[in-house]
Amino acid sequence: MDQHLVFLLFGLANGAIYAALALTLVVTYxxxxxxxxxxxxxxxxxxxxxxxxxxxxxxxxxxxxxxxxxxxxxxxxxxxxxxxxxxxxxxxxxxxxxxxxxxxxxxxxxxxxxxxxxxxxxxxxxxxxxxxxxxxxxxxxxxxxxxxxxxxxxxxxxxxxxxxxxxxxxxxxxxxxxxxxxxxxxxxxxxxxxxxxxxxxxxxxxxxxxxxxxxxxxxxxxxxxxxxxxxxxxTLLIVPALAAAVIGNFQRLLPAVIAGLAIGMVQSELTYLKGQHDWLPSSGRDEMLVLLLILIVLVVRAKPLPSRGVVVRPALGRAPRPRSILLPTVVGTALGAVGVLTLSGDWLIALISGFIFSVIGLSLVIVTGYAGQISLAQLTLAGVAGFAMGRLIDGGVPFPIAPVLAALIAAAIGVVVGLPALRIRGLPVAVVTLATAVAIEAFWFHNLDFVNVSGQDIDGPTILGIDLSARVGFEYPRKEFAFLCLAVLVIVAVGVAKLRTSRLGSQMLAVRANEKAAAGAGIPVVRVKIIAFAMGAFTAGLGGSMLSYFQANITFITFSVFLGLTVFATTYLAGITSVSGGVLSGVVGAGGLLAIGINEGLGLGGDLYPILSGIGLVTILMTQPEGIVGPFHNWLDARRRAKLADLQAVAVQALEGHLEPQEPVPGGDVVLQTRGVAVRYGGVVAVDGVDLDVREGTIVGLIGPNGAGKTTLLDAMSGFTRSTGTIELHGRDLSSLKPHQRVRAAMGRTFQHTELYEDLSVSENIVVGAAAAQGRDPKTLEETLELLGLSDVAEVPVAELSQGRRQLVSIGRALIGNPRVLLLDEPAGGLDSRESQWLGQRLRTLRDSGVTILLIDHDMHLVLNLCDDIYVLNFGKVIAHGVPAQIRADRTVAEAYLGSTHADQEVVS
Amino acid sequence: MTIAEPLAAKATPGNPVFVCDGVRAGYGKVNVVHQFDLEAAAGSVIAVLGPNGSGKTTLLTTLAGLLPAQAGTVSIDGQALKNGRPGIAARRGLVLVPDDRALFTGLTVEENLKAARGKHATTVDQAFDRFPALAKRRKINAGDLSGGEQQMLAVARALMQEPRVLLIDEMSMGLAPVIVEELMPMVRKIADETGAVVVLVEQHVQLALEVADRAMVLVHGAVVLDRPATELAKQTELLEAAYLGDVESVEAKAPAAE
Known part of the structure; x- marks a missing residue:
């Protein structure tokens, strides 16, 4: 017992510093x-x-x-x-x-x-x-x-x-x-x-x-x-301090401080226990403890950090779609090759190092730029590949199998690093990945059980008798190796560019923009995140393999977490959302061409470079969310827009329509049926036993005053909120299905505040939704555009569209998945009365083409003229149901909308 | 500056305390309220009505500076407010009671009131005199109050700042009609007793018209009706047409107000 106490008390010093830092973290947050x-x-x-x-x-x-x-x-x-x-x-x-x-x-x-x-x-x-x-x-x-x-x-x-x-x-x-x-x-x-x-x-x-x-x-x-x-x-004491702050939920001082003290004490105790129990790892115990705590608190609780309810800008800049891949590839490769051929000595070292760090930067473009997951572990994952490759080479695995296999190992670890991100999002992901990086570094890279004191030696790559090593004798760096790195970079850059234009890339961006809406478009969010982490880690692994070949001997210093943070910062600075930014990150990063240029050209010490990057990063954050490459993208955009000027004129044209009231159509069989659907939040009953039938080929309106429970009912139907009762689509019970599975079962849905990708074209925005049609035939893009009257603006970025057409784009995204029933949440939101009538005409065309629609809208004029059947909800219950003429004449509906006159008259019900 | 000046200004008829001139409101590039003009004298209650989604909340949020106006100016006592600066607006006496109430839910009733007091003379006890129901709950966390009490607290907190203009958004949201009926006359009383201009966005149209001097109806971001409240209260068919989004028949039946 005495010894335990000795060690526990000994840990108070570290504990106190964690506690103090946790205290400052909480106060500032x-x-x-x-x-x-x-x-x-x-x-x-x-x-x-x-x-x-x-x-x-x-x-x-x-x-x-x-x-x-x-x-x-x-x-x-x-x-x-x-x-x-x-x-x-x-x-x-x-x-x-x-x-x-x-x-x-x-x-x-x-x-x-x-x-x-x-x-x-x-x-x-x-x-x-x-x-x-x-x-x-x-x-x-x-x-x-x-x-x-x-x-x-x-x-x-x-x-x-x-x-x-x-x-x-x-x-x-x-x-x-x-x-x-x-x-x-x-x-x-x-x-x-x-x-x-x-x-x-x-x-x-x-x-x-x-x-x-x-x-x-x-x-x-x-x-x-x-x-x-x-x-x-x-610097890295921040990680245990973060764990302590997390325990205080970034709100409460005393719990955070006590947690800080306790972490220090337990870490010290672990040192003692190591002496008693051999199975404990000889390195990385402290860091694993911290990681474990963070995981338990953040992942198990799975709540976002307390926010202060302020309206904020989107977290990351646009991720512009590469217009052409061939031209930049040819030009970039040529530039790189000229660099390799003309440069030598320190300049060539900087160029090669730039190639390698560009690859690692591109891994961040995948994970963070596209999929929106802040990973602070990419360089550590590169290290995983590096050390794994060392072992593989020692075991006789030849090039190029060794680096690819090593990158695959990194991908596997990358998936593990990313697993917590399935339950949490935003800042906590950054905290978790940082803690994981620290733990991997301590447990593996520092561990003498795995890595020699002198580090891991890496033999140079040879293929078909050609030696591609970075060093042979005094010849360093060799151009053969430089070309190898250039080749890897070109392949990775083209791959990441292709990813951006692929369906998977669109799905990643959809997840980044809004996970709920992505699931609503039928995208398997969990799988997309895992794939993003795996691809990112694989790419980082390739970079790590190259870096290991380059250094010929690697230690934990090569892949330190601190350097990893620098790499993250540099990539963010260069432009974390685009291939050009990822590539540029190698040029502007520490040890890259820009650094050596400043060093040699201006005679400034290389040590100043982190300072300059720090200042650069802060400045960029304030001015250019897309990083250094932002202005370049804007310029490209402006050129593109000039070309599209004619289309743009069409896009902003006022949309006016007139919706003639029509006899309601009776419709076919019941497609969508709910019985006794109820949703409770705590003690509040938001939806209270709703029975509703939607018949094939009709437009059904769901109306009611604010807070009546309309959107909640839609959420229940599409699986975004837990409900009781039954929801059947064509006789199939959907209750046990997740949102994206319901979408795939042919229930399409739009959201009140649809997040469109501003810089993507109308077509690209719509194509994201095609994932919904898995197992069924999607509508073709042309068909969808045609139905919605969007064909002439198909290539216009949605940022240029009028509000009315934007609404159509989000409908198009749901429609391309070929749903049996389309649930629309306020499609006429933000439209004036003429635009809204024009929208009504479009929806009627859609109905006539065989699509069944259930819509919520506040525009009563639209609903009464457009719908075939209407349900009125108030306080979570259906208070009226019938054709528009019946609803129009119903006094209870008018009262529900205009509010009560006096309570005593209200008590009747 | 002496206290007499604003009081004198208040007393002078034809010297509006609160003026909105061509205010255009919306989010980013999207425009929601096309144009809003208002001149209001001290002690008047203006009801802003209209169907859901017509832009009422966007309008109040913008007037309070929480959302930058896309165009136009908002002035108090003839002095224009800086656009998009909610803190300055509040200190100049333009106070919003937002539709989500934005209470400090982890703080007690008393602390909520104290936090808003600033350098004003109003004491917490005076607030409790006005809202005796809150006095009994002074040590309770705001988050644990009933809906009606929370709404009272939101209004009481706003009054701690001795507003010249009080914007109240959807006071009755989620409240039982009995409670709404209790709260509504309080609005009239506040205007009469403190001389504040009250701009009231309200779902319960008839109740709002009973306490208001003037009513404006917003449909699709445009003011389609603007007239004395007593007059509009009698024109039920016009109101219903507006609420059903039937702008054409409103325009046909009601020549633009003077």
């Missing part, structure tokens, strides 16, 4: 929606500033200025600590004002990427200014041997934990009892509520950033005497 990956950088700033002040020097981390200013005399502890805390806290304020406040309308993912940029920037600054030599300081907290319950510990660790706990309790109390605390909690609950209450969320956030800075500084100062300071000391 709660007030500004930023998961600040740069938190460790703030702690380091506090620690370094303190260490230098104690020597009588003021640290200036900005390159170009003197490194320190001599203050004449050494400062006391209190003086140095106070100044460091103030400086770090002000720096927190500057970060908020300069970076995160301008980004406040950007979704959390974008903000997190910006904070990765800041993290790289700070770590780059410390490396340039302070070097890698550890800096130590005098003890602050009393170091005495203590005996606690029979266990020996040094008191400084215990004190450290107590100080952090005390700060937390003080902070929690001030959030509870002061006016500022009240406003902070209010703004965290609802930003909209804050605005309408005259609270300024910006100011609240600014003060919270200052608090974060101060807490980080305190943690940094207190850890400085315990662990020597190095530039990256704090």
């Amino acid at each position: 709660r007030s500004s929606g930023v998961i600040n990956f740069a938190t460790g950088g703030l702690a380091a700033l506090g620690a370094y500033t303190y260490a230098f002040l104690r020597r009588g020097e003021l640290l200036i981390p900005i390159p170009g200025l003197p490194k320190t200013v001599d203050l004449g005399s050494e400062l006391t502890f209190w003086g140095a600590a106070a100044i460091s805390v103030v400086i770090t806290s002000l720096f927190g304020l500057v970060l908020y004002l300069a970076v995160f406040r301008p980004l406040r309308d950007v979704p959390p993912v974008g903000k997190a990427v910006a904070s990765i940029g800041v993290m790289l920037l700070l770590s780059g600054l410390y490396t340039v200014r302070l070097g890698d030599i550890g800096i130590t300081t005098e003890p602050i907290l009393p170091v005495e041997p203590w005996k606690i319950a029979g266990a020996n510990v040094t008191s400084d660790r215990v004190w450290f934990a107590i100080v952090i706990l005390a700060i937390t309790i003080a902070l929690a109390a001030s959030f509870k009892f002061t006016r500022f605390g009240l406003l902070t909690r209010a703004a965290a609950e609802s930003e909209k509520g804050a605005y309408v209450s005259g609270i300024q969320p910006d100011r609240i956030a600014a003060v919270n950033w200052m608090i974060s800075g101060a807490v980080a500084a305190v943690a940094g100062i207190l850890i400085a005497p315990i662990v020597p300071l190095t530039p990256n000391l704090f």
Whole structure:
């Protein structure tokens, strides 16, 4: 027991630093929606500033200025600590004002990427200014041997934990009892509520950033005497701190801090247990523990992080469709080949390294750019392939089987990395993939059971007697190897471009845009995500194999998580949503041509490059969501648009129609039938026992006041919400089917706010829906366009369309799957009365072609003139049913719409 | 500036407190409300009616600055507000009670009110005097209140800011008719007692017309009817036509208001 306690208490120091960082993570997230990956950088700033002040020097981390200013005399502890805390806290304020406040309308993912940029920037600054030599300081907290319950510990660790706990309790109390605390909690609950209450969320956030800075500084100062300071000391401590913050749900201070302390203690205990139990891995225990915690909390709970209910822009930029693949391929290959032939020495090394990192960048284009899953593990997956390939080569597997097999192994691991993303989405995916990357690195790449101390040697590739190695004797880098890498890059780039134009690519984009709508279009969301992770990991694996050949000896440093974050940042900077961006990422990345160009051309040290990328990333996020290649895409677009000018004129033409009332058609057999369908949310009954029949070849209207339960009923029918009762399509019970299976069973559906892909053409948008027709014949694109009258604008990007035609495109997406019944949720939303009548004409044509339609709409004029049969819903129940003339004459319907006059008259029912 | 000035302005007839001039509202490129013009004197209640999807909520969200206007200006006491700045609008006295209420659900009733108080003189106790039902629930989390109480709290929170213009969106959403009937006269009382202009978006048309001075009916983003509330209350057939989206017959029966 004593030994357990000794180790548990020993872990308090690490635990305290995790706890402090978790505390700052929660404070900043709660007030500004930023998961600040740069938190460790703030702690380091506090620690370094303190260490230098104690020597009588003021640290200036900005390159170009003197490194320190001599203050004449050494400062006391209190003086140095106070100044460091103030400086770090002000720096927190500057970060908020300069970076995160301008980004406040950007979704959390974008903000997190910006904070990765800041993290790289700070770590780059410390490396340039302070070097890698550890800096130590005098003890602050009393170091005495203590005996606690029979266990020996040094008191400084215990004190450290107590100080952090005390700060937390003080902070929690001030959030509870002061006016500022009240406003902070209010703004965290609802930003909209804050605005309408005259609270300024910006100011609240600014003060919270200052608090974060101060807490980080305190943690940094207190850890400085315990662990020597190095530039990256704090960087990856962010991962356990994230786990602790996740346990506090990014909202609650005390649980997060206690979790942080506990993680440190358990990690230390694991070290002891390793001595007792051989089966525990010799490396990676701590990281696996953290990963496990994150997985348990995030994946099992599977709730999004608390959001503050603000309207945000889409997370990622457009993913433009490559217009032509041949021309860029020929030009790009030629440019690459000329580069290989003309360059030599450092320049050629940079070119090859660029080729390789372009491949890894393209893997991010697949996973993140297309499928929308933020993966921070791609370089680690490249490493998986690298180390696996080393083993394969040792076992005698020849080139090119070894790298392909290694990439397949990476793909398998990639699927495992991606599994949690089946249950969670958005920012938590980034957190999980980061933790997984850290765990893989620690468990495998660092593990002496698997990898020698001297690293893994990789023999060069040879094929048909030709040596393609990067080095033979003193000849390095060899052009043969450069051509091999160029070939791999060209194949991968063409593949990723083809993917973008393929049906699978469209499905990935559909998943990225809106998972619910994607399932509504019949896309198997789970499978598409898994395929994306597998393809991304395979591509990263190819890159990793090439990198391993290039280096001839690989260690964990080659594939470090920190470098992986840099690769992610660079690819985001270059343009994570397009092939051109992925390729460019190799050129602009660290060690690429641009870096060496700046280095040689401007005579700047290579160390400055991370700093420049950090600044670049933040700037790009503010101005160009599509990355550096964005303006180029805009220019291409403008040219394309000029060509389409005539079509565009058609596209924006006012649509006017007049819908003549018609005798309702009786229709054929019942196609869709519900009996006793009910939906309950908690105690609220949203839909209450609805019986409804839809006959073949009719248009059935579902109307009712706001909140009557119409959309909920549609959700129940299409499987997006759990319901009781039966739903039958052509006599087949659908109750047990998932949404995309119902779509495939021929129930098409549109959504109130349909997400179209703005930069895709009308045809491309519609084709996404063809997945719905699996096992049945889809309608042809031409047929669909014809039916909806969209043929003449088929190639126009939907961004150019009028609202009326946009609605038709979303109907077309559901229609191309050849559904038996089409459920339309507010197809006339946002249309004026003439457009809406025009839409009615189109829907009638559709009905006459044999499509059965159930529609919700608020435009009563449209519904009454168009529908053959109408159901009126109020408070979740059918209050009227009949042909339009009956509904028009029904007093209960008029009352439901115009509201009650007086309650006493209402009580009759 | 002394307190006398705005009071004087309020008292002068023909000096509208709240002016909307050619406001055009929508999301991104999509236009929802084509044009909205309004001049309202202190203490008046304006009901904005219309079928679902006609743009009422978009309009109020835009007037409050939560959504940038696509065109036009909103002014209070003759001074135009900055477009798309909800914080500034609130501090200048234009306060929205949104349709989702946007309460701080994890905070107590009392804390909700205190958070909105700012530098104003209104105290939490004064708010409880106006809404005695809330006083009993002061220590309860806003999220645990009944629908009617939540709505009261949303209005009470808005009143803490001593608004010159109060925009109330769908106060009766999800509430039982009995509760709506209780809440509605409160709107009239607020306008009369505080001199605030109240713009009321409401589903319960007849109840709204009973407390309003003036009513505007929005259909497909355009104002199709604009007249004194008492007058419109009698023209049931016009109202029904508007609600059924029959713009042509509304236009035929009702020559454009002056």
